Amino acid sequence: MAKVTGLEGVVSAETDISLVDGEQGHLVYRGYWAKDLAVTKSYEEVAFLLWNGRLPERDELDQLEQRMANLRNIPEYICRIIDLLPLSVPMMAVLQTTVAALGETESSTWPPTLQQAERLSAILPTVIAYRYRKSQGLAIVEPDPKLEHVANYLYMLTDHLPDESHTRALNAYLILGMEHGMNASTFAGRVILSTQSDMSSAICGAIGTMKGPLHGGAPYEVIAMLEQIGTKDRAEPWIRNMLDNGERLMGFGHRIYKTKDPRAEALRIVTLNMTGQDPSFDLAIHVENTAIRLLEEYKPGRRLYTNVEFYAAAILRTIQLSPDLFTPTFTTARIVGWTTHILEQASVNRIFRPESVYTGSMPALG
Ligand code: CMC
Numbered sequence: 001m002a003k004v005t006g007l008e009g010v011v012s013a014e015t016d017i018s019l020v021d022g023e024q025g026h027l028v029y030r031g032y033w034a035k036d037l038a039v040t041k042s043y044e045e046v047a048f049l050l051w052n053g054r055l056p057e058r059d060e061l062d063q064l065e066q067r068m069a070n071l072r073n074i075p076e077y078i079c080r081i082i083d084l085l086p087l088s089v090p091m092m093a094v095l096q097t098t099v100a101a102l103g104e105t106e107s108s109t110w111p112p113t114l115q116q117a118e119r120l121s122a123i124l125p126t127v128i129a130y131r132y133r134k135s136q137g138l139a140i141v142e143p144d145p146k147l148e149h150v151a152n153y154l155y156m157l158t159d160h161l162p163d164e165s166h167t168r169a170l171n172a173y174l175i176l177g178m179e180h181g182m183n184a185s186t187f188a189g190r191v192i193l194s195t196q197s198d199m200s201s202a203i204c205g206a207i208g209t210m211k212g213p214l215h216g217g218a219p220y221e222v223i224a225m226l227e228q229i230g231t232k233d234r235a236e237p238w239i240r241n242m243l244d245n246g247e248r249l250m251g252f253g254h255r256i257y258k259t260k261d262p263r264a265e266a267l268r269i270v271t272l273n274m275t276g277q278d279p280s281f282d283l284a285i286h287v288e289n290t291a292i293r294l295l296e297e298y299k300p301g302r303r304l305y306t307n308v309e310f311y312a313a314a315i316l317r318t319i320q321l322s323p324d325l326f327t328p329t330f331t332t333a334r335i336v337g338w339t340t341h342i343l344e345q346a347s348v349n350r351i352f353r354p355e356s357v358y359t360g361s362m363p364a365l366g
Contacts, residue, residue, distance in 0.1 A: 004357055006255070024259070042149075044065050069152075072145070091328045092328060109197070110346075113343075116199040120339060166318075174332065184210075189206035193345045194350065203342075206334075220313075220327060263311075280317070
């Protein structure tokens with residue numbers, strides 16, 4: 001019997017939220033190409049699409065923007081909890097603590113609601129900015145209700161109105177990161193919710209799943225790789241050394257995509273439009289091409305290509321986000337997909353309870 005690992009090929013739910021076609025390299029959100037949404041719509045518009053199944057009318061969008069702006073502020077007790085956490089506590093753990101502490105009261109835990117989804121999505125960027133600025137010894141920047149979600153995030157982090165091209169690039173990245181079928185963190189969230197647990201618990205589990213380097217923790221490692229490589233001539237020996245030692249190249253490979261990840265393609269174009277052919281972009285392209293060639297040499301037939309994290313790292317570096325913020329920033333995108341799946345799970349709920357194959361010894365019969 002083949003080894004049973006990683007639930008590969010197992011269908012765990014029906015969904016009408018997104019399609020991930022790994023052979024064609026297609027990603028569809030509710031009937032729209034994600035790559036088109038990324039360059040034509042705002043974070044709030046695509047969040048509305050995922051949560052409600054259709055794009056908003058103008059007045060519906062205005063109302064969602066208003067509601068999310070009103071939900072950005074961190075309650076005083078949450079600020080106090082965050083302040084109690086030593087600075088050595090990583091940002092993803094701060095997010096888990098905050099989300100757990102924001103948990104609803106016992107009487108309103110089931111079923112999860114769209115209001116909870118909007119609230120958690122609205123507040124995460126404020127928590128990240130609050131904690132980040134405290135950790136840097138900088139004054140806190142209150143959210144600005146006049147700014148849209150993405151511009152406000154950059155504003156709270158930096159204390160100045162962001163460059164339009166930075167906002168557009170981050171907006172595209174966040175939209176492309178919002179949703180991706182039954183990825184590990186979404187699955188974790190759906191499993192937790194399926195016990196009729198609450199939205200906050202499911203999101204805490206999803207955040208914990210997201211932070212691993214095989215999932216949302218990869219962009220941080222991509223930057224480390226690009227920095228260690230440094231110049232084009234060092235790319236091939238560096239990559240060969242990694243592969244000779246049986247290491248994985250971060251930002252490459254995907255369980256579903258057996259061709260280029262469409263999100264990576266879209267982000268490559270966004271990065272190029274923003275930076276032009278600058279030296280760091282040139283290096284990224286060179287590393288990408290070298291890695292794909294060497295992966296085919298070392299791992300023939302595995303079809304390992306660039307995934308979203310490779311260009312996520314390039315974009316986030318170009319807009320000068322600290323690498324510590326890469327995975328938390330990915331989280332501010334994927335929270336929309338998680339909460340949408342949690343609402344979908346609640347609407348058709350049956351507890352997840354797969355089986356395992358026992359490979360241990362048996363006691364004597366009788
Ligand atoms: N570098 C080198 N070899 C690799 C890589 C890689 N990045 N990815 C897969 N392989 C090899 C792996 O060693 C294995 O080789 P062999 O057949 O000789 O044992 C083969 O390809 C199949 O790998 P696998 O572990 O069965 O693949 P998987 O589907 O379980 O893992 C993955 C998918 C994304 C975890 C993996 O490709 C990986 O570790 N990539 C690097 C981390 C990364 O970039 N993660 C971000 C993923 S995209 C964001 C998201 O959607 O979560």
